[in-house]
Amino acid sequence: MDTLPLYLNRYRQALHKFVGFTDEEWQLFSQGLYIEQIKKKKFFVEAGDVCKKVSLIITGSVRFYVVKDGEEITNYFCFENEWVSAYSSFLKQRPSPVYIEALQDTVLVTFTYQFLQQCYASPQLAYKSERFGRLIAEYLIGCYEDRLASFLYQSPEERYLQLLKTNITLMQYVPQHYIANYLGITPVSLSRIRKRIMHTN
Amino acid sequence: MDTLPLYLNRYRQALHKFVGFTDEEWQLFSQGLYIEQIKKKKFFVEAGDVCKKVSLIITGSVRFYVVKDGEEITNYFCFENEWVSAYSSFLKQRPSPVYIEALQDTVLVTFTYQFLQQCYASPQLAYKSERFGRLIAEYLIGCYEDRLASFLYQSPEERYLQLLKTNITLMQYVPQHYIANYLGITPVSLSRIRKRIMHTN
Numbered sequence: 300m301d302t303l304p305l306y307l308n309r310y311r312q313a314l315h316k317f318v319g320f321t322d323e324e325w326q327l328f329s330q331g332l333y334i335e336q337i338k339k340k341k342f343f344v345e346a347g348d349v350c351k352k353v354s355l356i357i358t359g360s361v362r363f364y365v366v367k368d369g370e371e372i373t374n375y376f377c378f379e380n381e382w383v384s385a386y387s388s389f390l391k392q393r394p395s396p397v398y399i400e401a402l403q404d405t406v407l408v409t410f411t412y413q414f415l416q417q418c419y420a421s422p423q424l425a426y427k428s429e430r431f432g433r434l435i436a437e438y439l440i441g442c443y444e445d446r447l448a449s450f451l452y453q454s455p456e457e458r459y460l461q462l463l464k465t466n467i468t469l470m471q472y473v474p475q476h477y478i479a480n481y482l483g484i485t486p487v488s489l490s491r492i493r494k495r496i497m498h499t500n
Numbered sequence: 501m502d503t504l505p506l507y508l509n510r511y512r513q514a515l516h517k518f519v520g521f522t523d524e525e526w527q528l529f530s531q532g533l534y535i536e537q538i539k540k541k542k543f544f545v546e547a548g549d550v551c552k553k554v555s556l557i558i559t560g561s562v563r564f565y566v567v568k569d570g571e572e573i574t575n576y577f578c579f580e581n582e583w584v585s586a587y588s589s590f591l592k593q594r595p596s597p598v599y600i601e602a603l604q605d606t607v608l609v610t611f612t613y614q615f616l617q618q619c620y621a622s623p624q625l626a627y628k629s630e631r632f633g634r635l636i637a638e639y640l641i642g643c644y645e646d647r648l649a650s651f652l653y654q655s656p657e658e659r660y661l662q663l664l665k666t667n668i669t670l671m672q673y674v675p676q677h678y679i680a681n682y683l684g685i686t687p688v689s690l691s692r693i694r695k696r697i698m699h700t701n
Binding site for chain 2: 391429439448452
């Protein structure tokens with residue numbers, strides 16, 4: 300079965316949350332899209348490389364991490380229907396500080412930096428591409444503010460409770476030591492917090 | 501002396517880093533700008549209120565903070581020629597979680613949320629306003645990524661050394677307990693780190 304039309308349809312729906320393309324505009328824009336398959340444990344981007352793409356996850360999930368003093372520090376996760384990129388690296392076309400690795404076999408629909416620049420320069424697509432770019436960047440600002448606020452204003456236990464409440468996917472599929480990392484604590488502290496909560500309830 | 505043209509000129513230069521307006525476009529856009537003066541210790545926005553504006557600081561500086569369990573937690577600072585807003589609150593028109601307070605008498609050039617929506621809807625300004633919106637949001641993503649990375653990958657001492665290197669204004673004008681807060685440590689820890697560094701050099 301040709302899955303391309305199915306995947307592109309999913310992509311168009313996701314895009315539509317930010318900006319609606321007419322059939323003509325979509326025809327032009329979708330020419331720059333391609334399907335990418337990344338096997339479990341393989342990389343979407345590696346630290347030191349320039350991230351040249353933005354993708355929508357059709358199936359699967361990825362983990363963002365950096366390596367410091369030989370240790371992996373997990374920073375973020377993305378799941379189905381979420382957008383993936385090492386954004387600063389992509390936007391500035393500079394080497395990425397993060398690795399983005401597939402947590403399972405993952406299928407994505409992708410466009411490249413080069414294609415996006417063509418869209419910004421295209422008379423037919425410039426305005427809506429700018430709008431899409433603005434709205435996705437503003438969406439990300441919301442994500443970053445929340446994540447930063449969690450480090451500044453919440454205790455590790457509050458961060459964990461917040462995660463339980465808002466991101467059940469993360470809690471189900473992601474190994475505990477990655478979650479501890481994500482919360483900025485050791486696996487031992489996480490296990491202590493979990494015991495304390497179970498004891499309280 | 502009428503300072504308005506002088507301030508608007510400064511504003512246009514700062515804007516030009518993101519997008520160049522023709523004289524005609526600038527004529528339209530600048531109609532939505534006004535000068536705001538905020539006395540030391542007064543607020544740009546208070547927590548619980550919806551932030552309705554984005555401003556450029558002409559002179560002065562502001563401090564971002566939240567109040568948690570009766571304690572102020574300082575989150576960010578902005579100085580001359582920097583853009584100020586409680587962005588998430590502004591973008592979503594929801595109550596702000598942060599206070600933004602003038603650290604000294606501060607002069608700003610401001611536009612409102614309502615005016616920006618008019619620009620997005622205006623045939624003459626829509627395209628460049630979208631572009632400006634995108635580029636300023638992307639610029640902020642860079643700021644947020646750096647700040648988040650500092651919490652995830654750096655020790656408090658590394659964060660302090662980084663600050664010494666990159667933000668000399670902050671170190672000169674801002675009280676030590678705000679800086680400790682900003683680094684996510686207690687004033688006592690900050691003073692310990694400073695002593696250790698002086699001892700090492």
